[in-house]
Amino acid sequence: MKQSLPIALLTASVFFCGACATKKYVHQTVDPVSGKLDQVATKTDQQGKTLDETRQSLDQTKDSLEKDETALNATNERAVSADSRAGQALGRADQASQKADKVGSDLGDLKNVVANLDDYKQVAATTVNFKFDSDKLSDDAKRDLDQMAGSQNQYKRFFIAVEGFTDSVGSVDYNNALSRRRADAVVEYLVAEHDIPIYRIHMVGLGKQKPVEDARTRAAQAKNRRVEVMLFSADQNLAQNGPSAQVQTGGVQ
Secondary structure, three states: OOOHHHHHHHHHHHHHHHHHHHHHHHHHHHHHHHHHHHHHHHHHHHHHHHHHHHHHHHHHHHHHHHHHHHHHHHHHHHHHHHHHHHHHHHHHHHHHHHHHHHHHHHHHHHHHHOOOHHHOEEEEEEEEEOOOOOOOOOHHHHHHHHHHHHHHHHOOOEEEEEEEOOOOOOOHHHHHHHHHHHHHHHHHHHHHHHOOOHHHEEEEEOOOOOOOOOOOOHHHHHHHOEEEEEEEEOOHHHHOOOOOEEEEOOOOO
């Protein structure tokens, strides 16, 4: 019994020392691996953060690209619309230019035509009458104007004189205005119905001046409510014969 005690102690000591050695070995073996695992975990976390940041950056880039695409589409639509409007404006400008060229050419012809008024001879005339205090053209007046205006087609160099008149009833100012309205009605009809250029027409309202008859009878007053229309031409071969298309309405309105 005395000998077995030291053996037991020795056995315990050996076991304890072995256990300590095993524990130390385990620490030496496991700790580096654990450290590496921690490093790997840290790197993984960093990579995860990097991936998250990259993903956020990609999302922001995608949003920016979508906004840029929307803006680009809007800009493209505005550009197409502006190009269309520009094309239409150019078309209108070309038309306006053509009309301006035509008017310029006509005005040039007119300047040459009126360079010497002594060359112009009266080749046609008509007188249209109006009802009392009226500036409306009657059907008879329109027919007379149609007949006279049709004769201007044979002339290249011409102009038309339109003179409006009234009877003696009423004030001077009122009759002057009324005579201009009557002359305007004739000019408007010639331009609208016979395409006579407005610059070839000379119009004036003379009120109660130059009466056809000074008498105050109803018939005389009716004759004075009139517009005299005269066609002049400088085409010598046609104008030499003098007024060849005189037309007088003569009717009492």
